[in-house]
Amino acid sequence: MSKTRHVVAAVEEVPPGSRKRLSLEGREIALFNLAGEFFALGDKCPHESGSLCAGKIIGLAAADEPGKYRLERDGEFVKCPWHGWEFDIRTGQSWCDPALTRVRVYEAHVEQGETLVKGPFVADTYPVSLEHNYIVIEV
Numbered sequence: 001m002s003k004t005r006h007v008v009a010a011v012e013e014v015p016p017g018s019r020k021r022l023s024l025e026g027r028e029i030a031l032f033n034l035a036g037e038f039f040a041l042g043d044k045c046p047h048e049s050g051s052l053c054a055g056k057i058i059g060l061a062a063a064d065e066p067g068k069y070r071l072e073r074d075g076e077f078v079k080c081p082w083h084g085w086e087f088d089i090r091t092g093q094s095w096c097d098p099a100l101t102r103v104r105v106y107e108a109h110v111e112q113g114e115t116l117v118k119g120p121f122v123a124d125t126y127p128v129s130l131e132h133n134y135i136v137i138e139v
Helices: none
Strands: 005-010 019-024 027-034 037-042 056-065 068-079 086-088 105-112 133-138
Antiparallel strands (some): 005 133, 027 037, 037 105, 056 068, 105 133
16 A cells, blocks of 8 residues: 655754644644654544643653662653653654554655655756755655
8 A cells, every 4th residue: 555645844844842733634643853853643642532742742761779760762752641641752652551552653754845846747947946845744
């Protein structure tokens, strides 16, 4: 089954540390920018369908011994705003129930604007300058 590509935003519209909610082909998708890398997850928590895009972005609290905590992977997890279920933004894996629960992950990548305007037909051309990169999601 072939995937459909969707240009969803200019890179500048989703700065590092931010997110954007999208609707593509009837699917709600949460797009996250982690330090310049883009990740797209299904926007519904599998527990009771809370919007992950509306959730708090958090890190992972880890400990080697009781009372000695440290923060790891800061900004790489999203917490469902309804009941606090946590998901890895990079993989969609649940941190609450990693063996059984995950949210769907969609491929998201950045393409140069000039690669998006090419087509199979030949026509008169004029010089055009493209100054932006765009985020593309495959559904």
